[in-house]
Amino acid sequence: MYNTGAxxxxxxIIRKATGRPxxxxxxxxxxxxxxxxxxxxxxxxxxxxxxxxxRLRPRDMAxxxxxxxxxxxxxxxxxxxxxxxxxxxxxxxxx
Numbered sequence: 285m286y287n288t289g290a291x292x293x294x295x296x297i298i299r300k301a302t303g304r305p306x307x308x309x310x311x312x313x314x315x316x317x318x319x320x321x322x323x324x325x326x327x328x329x330x331x332x333x334x335x336x337x338x339r340l341r342p343r344d345m346a347x348x349x350x351x352x353x354x355x356x357x358x359x360x361x362x363x364x365x366x367x368x369x370x371x372x373x374x375x376x377x378x379x
Contacts, residue, residue, distance in 0.1 A: 288335030295334035306332035317363050318351065320344040 295306045302309050307325040310332075315323055322344070326337035340348075351357070352373065356364035 291334040292331070295331045299331055305330070306334055314348075314363065315344075317361065318344070318347045318358055320347060 298304075298306045298309055305327060307323070307327070310325075311323065315321070320340065322341055324337075324339040326333045328337075347358075351363060352369055355366040356362055356369045357366075
């Protein structure tokens with residue numbers, strides 16, 4: 285189930301925890317390691333719109349998909365922990 289409000293909260297939490305908006309955090313820790321350079325992500329009242337507003341090229345979305353399929357590993361480098369990938373893609377509830 286999709287919850288835009290929860291994603292808005294996550295964006296604010298990341299900003300408070302890292303001192304940077306989500307889009308800047310993602311650029312350094314996700315997009316740059318994957319070679320994704322053309323990113324547009326809107327902000328609302330200073331926070332990155334985690335519930336929408338992200339624009340990527342299809343080939344870059346495919347890179348994120350491949351990262352997930354590879355358990356968070358890209359070109360021999362662990363970008364996202366395998367445990368996080370497994371937890372975030374595991375079924376939770378039947379709807």
